[in-house]
Amino acid sequence: MFPEINRIYALEPKEKPQDEGKLGFGQVFTDHMFEMDYVSGKGWINPTIKPYGPLLMDPSCMILHYGQGVFEGMKAYRRPDGGISLFRPQLNFERLNLSNHRLGIPQIDETFMLHALVELLKVEQDWVPHTEGASLYIRPFIIATDVHLGVHVSKTYKYMVILSPSGAYYSQGMAPVNIYIEDEYIRAVRGGTGEAKCPGNYAASLLAQLEAEGKGYVQVLWLDGIEKKYIEEVGSMNVFFVIDDELVTPALNGSVLHGITRRSVIEMAQHWGIKVSERRIAVAELIEAGKAGRISEAFGSGTAAVISPIGEILYEDQSLVFNNGETGPLAQRLYDKLTGLQFGKSEDELGWTYQVT
Ligand SMILES: *Cc1c(COP(=O)(O)O)cnc(C)c1O
Secondary structure, eight states, X not given: OOOOOEEOOOSSOOOOOSOGGGOOSSXXXXXXXXXXEEETTTEEEEEEEEEOOOOOXXXXXXXXXXXOEEEOOEEEEEOTTSOEEEESXXXXXXXXXXXXXXXXXXXXXXXXXXXXXXXXXXXXXXGSOOSTTOEEEEEEEEEEOOBOOSOSOOSEEEEEEEEEEEOOSOTTOOOOEEEEEOSSOOSOOTTTTTTSOOHHHHHHHHHHHHHHHHXXXXXXXXXXXXXXXXXXXXXXXXXXXEETXXXXXXXXXXXXXXXXXXXHHHHHHHHTTOOEEEEXXXXXXXXXXXXXXXXXXXXXXXXXXXXXXXXXXXXXXXXXXXXXXXXXXHHHHHHHHHHHHHTTOSOOTTOOEEEOO
């Protein structure tokens, strides 16, 4: 049913990391990667599992000059029975195609991408960490490879998947972070590429991140790009507030990324009978509600941290502290449930996990 995947095995497998507790994030790569090419008129061809290694690229390659590319981020988890699971992987491939659409990149068969990932993971299964909280980070990405400096839609692309064993996000336990509400720079604007996962969005966010760090804040909270009045996201996470016993998050308005953790938080909270609303949240409303003591907790959501509690936010000269700067009960409950599902320790009543082995 699927095209045959070519296989070229590494002759000398690398040493596995000695201490999985010291892996950090995205620094170590496995023995193999997946690669597939797109050629206009032929479609996606040559699916291949091959040794991990550098790419030979022409300096005029389009991705290097005009940034036509997209990526995804997901993880493989070791279960207590020794098997390997993914968490809602179909949603990552669905989103990759959403990003592809926005960047003018041809669609890829989502079931084939999942099949190819499973085949790669079977080859690399010994690289999935066994240490609690550590996982194998999965980075699918696409780059435009036309050799041509004219600005145009590329006729050739490369789809690749690389794998990186990574340590637990919270090696010292879950700790709330402080956030700077950015009122000068913007990350994305409706009609732009904000809801696509593409390299340029990150490039656009780096200066603000650098300046926030200089002021002593860990991350930036982005406002909308038009009026700079409404909350959008935190760094590379979606954001939630508990206001008057209701879980509130910015609606997907075209510039907010469709986080899979965001969707899982919403669906799990609803499953638990918690009222959730996706709507526009003005920063003025947030400050007012916070000052009136109506916000009991705040947190970010994303694949890397799962849940990242927010202890304090600063907007201009006004600071708000949530839950005395400590992790709130809903943040903790969601974190425990989602990581429990991912690592195969919690009952999967919603059918979110996908077993690779
Ligand atoms: C990837 C990403 C998120 C989080 O998405 P998840 O699917 O939950 O990992 C949020 N915001 C931005 C800008 C992102 O790139």
